[in-house]
Amino acid sequence: MTAATDKTLARLDGMRDEMVSTLQEAIAIQSINPTYPDQDYDDLVGGETAVSQLLAGHYREAGAETQLFGDAAGRDNVVGVVRGTGGGRSLIFNGHVDVVPAGDAGAWTHDPFAGHVDGTHIWGRGSVDMKSGLVAQAFAARALHESGVRLRGDLILQGVAGEENLEHHLGTSLVLGNGFVAHGAIIAEPTGAVGPLSVMPATPGVLVMRITVTGKTGHASARSLMRAQLRSSPDEEPIAASALDSALRVHDALRRLEDEWEVTLTDPLFEPGQFTIGLDVIDGGARAARNVAFIPDETTLDYAIFYPPSVDVATIQSEITATVARAAEADPWLRRNLPKVEWPMHYPGGRTDRSDPLCQTVVAAREEAAAGTAYAGAPDVRPFPSATDLTWFTAAGIPAVGLGPGSLSMAHAVDERCAIDEIVVAAKAYAAAAIRWCGAV
Numbered sequence: 001m002t003a004a005t006d007k008t009l010a011r012l013d014g015m016r017d018e019m020v021s022t023l024q025e026a027i028a029i030q031s032i033n034p035t036y037p038d039q040d041y042d043d044l045v046g047g048e049t050a051v052s053q054l055l056a057g058h059y060r061e062a063g064a065e066t067q068l069f070g071d072a073a074g075r076d077n078v079v080g081v082v083r084g085t086g087g088g089r090s091l092i093f094n095g096h097v098d099v100v101p102a103g104d105a106g107a108w109t110h111d112p113f114a115g116h117v118d119g120t121h122i123w124g125r126g127s128v129d130m131k132s133g134l135v136a137q138a139f140a141a142r143a144l145h146e147s148g149v150r151l152r153g154d155l156i157l158q159g160v161a162g163e164e165n166l167e168h169h170l171g172t173s174l175v176l177g178n179g180f181v182a183h184g185a186i187i188a189e190p191t192g193a194v195g196p197l198s199v200m201p202a203t204p205g206v207l208v209m210r211i212t213v214t215g216k217t218g219h220a221s222a223r224s225l226m227r228a229q230l231r232s233s234p235d236e237e238p239i240a241a242s243a244l245d246s247a248l249r250v251h252d253a254l255r256r257l258e259d260e261w262e263v264t265l266t267d268p269l270f271e272p273g274q275f276t277i278g279l280d281v282i283d284g285g286a287r288a289a290r291n292v293a294f295i296p297d298e299t300t301l302d303y304a305i306f307y308p309p310s311v312d313v314a315t316i317q318s319e320i321t322a323t324v325a326r327a328a329e330a331d332p333w334l335r336r337n338l339p340k341v342e343w344p345m346h347y348p349g350g351r352t353d354r355s356d357p358l359c360q361t362v363v364a365a366r367e368e369a370a371a372g373t374a375y376a377g378a379p380d381v382r383p384f385p386s387a388t389d390l391t392w393f394t395a396a397g398i399p400a401v402g403l404g405p406g407s408l409s410m411a412h413a414v415d416e417r418c419a420i421d422e423i424v425v426a427a428k429a430y431a432a433a434a435i436r437w438c439g440a441v
Contacts, residue, residue, distance in 0.1 A: 001368060004440040007147040008431045009369065012139065016424055019139045020122060022058065024115030026051055026131040027124035033098040033164040045074040048161040051097035052078035055138055055159045062141035070161060071170055079180050080157040082141060088152025088439035090182035093137035093430060094389060096163030096171060099126035100412050107414050123417040128406030132418045133188025133426060134159055136405060140430035153438035156182050163389055166347055172389040176396050184358040184437060185393045186430060190406030195380045196422055197366055197429065200402035201359045202269045202383035203390045205313060205349035207305040211250060211324065212340040215243030217286045217297035234332035240295045241333040244284045247299040250339055251279055253327035267308040269351065269383045278304045309349025317343065347387040350394035354381055358399040361436045366403060369428035374421060403429060
């Protein structure tokens with residue numbers, strides 16, 4: 001460990017209580033993404049800016065030139081630039097300021113926006129996803145400054161809006177587009193998967209698909225006649241046709257494709273079976289009346305599809321549409337009334353190789369920072385299971401990895417909470433990574 005690292009990590013130990021109180025302040029700001037489904041935009045907008053303003057104060061204490069800006073009122077990003085002395089690589093610390101709704105506050109052990117501390121953990125919405133990581137990054141930068149450590153390369157601190165509803169155009173992409181780029185980036189998403197504080201250098205592509213199937217309604221008692229006619233005269237116009245039955249036939253075909261993907265879709269950074277076609281929403285019934293007295297004449301199936309970042313999305317879409325077409329060909333009703341396939345959302349994947357110097361630097365820094373703690377040892381190196389802003393860094397040619405405090409099982413969960421010791425180790429890992437990557441004088 002260098003003298004610069006030793007001083008900085010010691011300083012972070014002394015900042016523990018202030019780090020926790022700052023995190024409590026951040027959690028108390030209800031920065032719920034205002035465009036998240038079923039939310040009141042006017043009631044919520046402004047929370048993201050409030051968190052950005054809080055972070056801006058700490059960025060300034062780290063010696064950063066600070067800006068707040070955004071493309072939507074009340075939804076500001078914050079950027080702080082700590083100028084290096086020259087001759088070193090630049091590094092970005094990135095995290096999002098928005099959170100998902102807390103749901104029923106009565107289901108929580110503690111008020112989800114109180115930032116309750118029980119001695120070992122801090123509780124509340126955003127404690128894991130991802131205000132702990134944002135605050136840890138800010139305090140890492142402050143500790144460097146307060147320890148008198150000057151980095152050779154620039155350190156760029158980014159708190160961005162919109163990530164929870166995939167609005168990267170308001171957040172990370174906007175920030176990068178304004179010229180706040182670097183030679184590498186660390187994203188503070190919670191990376192406690194199998195083990196805490198994993199290093200995550202890849203994220204899958206995420207594709208949302210909607211399949212709409214139409215049917216022909218009739219009295220529910222006509223089902224026996226419908227089935228008999230389907231057996232005896234499948235090519236005749238039926239007395240009725242269940243859109244739900246037909247939709248589930250399509251789904252069965254997609255389930256079989258999902259099984260095939262365990263063999264055919266692979267990536268060395270991902271475990272077998274991580275690429276899936278998940279049916280997450282079913283909406284079906286008779287348009288005239290959503291009632292069991294009617295045979296359903298409309299059904300929609302909404303899927304979340306995860307695929308390897310190395311595979312082109314058009315290849316995935318082609319394989320799925322071919323599967324749907326084959327299922328339709330085998331069904332007399334669907335042959336004449338083809339399912340409608342739509343793609344409401346796409347979030348491409350991204351990856352940084354394990355052998356990339358940034359990934360190796362962060363792995364070494366995390367191990368160095370955790371020495372002598374409950375988190376000691378080499379970290380796991382594994383991919384994020386879902387979409388993150390890593391995508392937009394790698395798309396811009398910037399190597400990026402995720403490293404952040406908190407268990408992934410706690411993200412978006414009731415009673416979300418993060419271990420305070422883990423937050424402190426994360427802050428130390430960020431500081432150690434900056435010294436290793438940027439160089440120090």
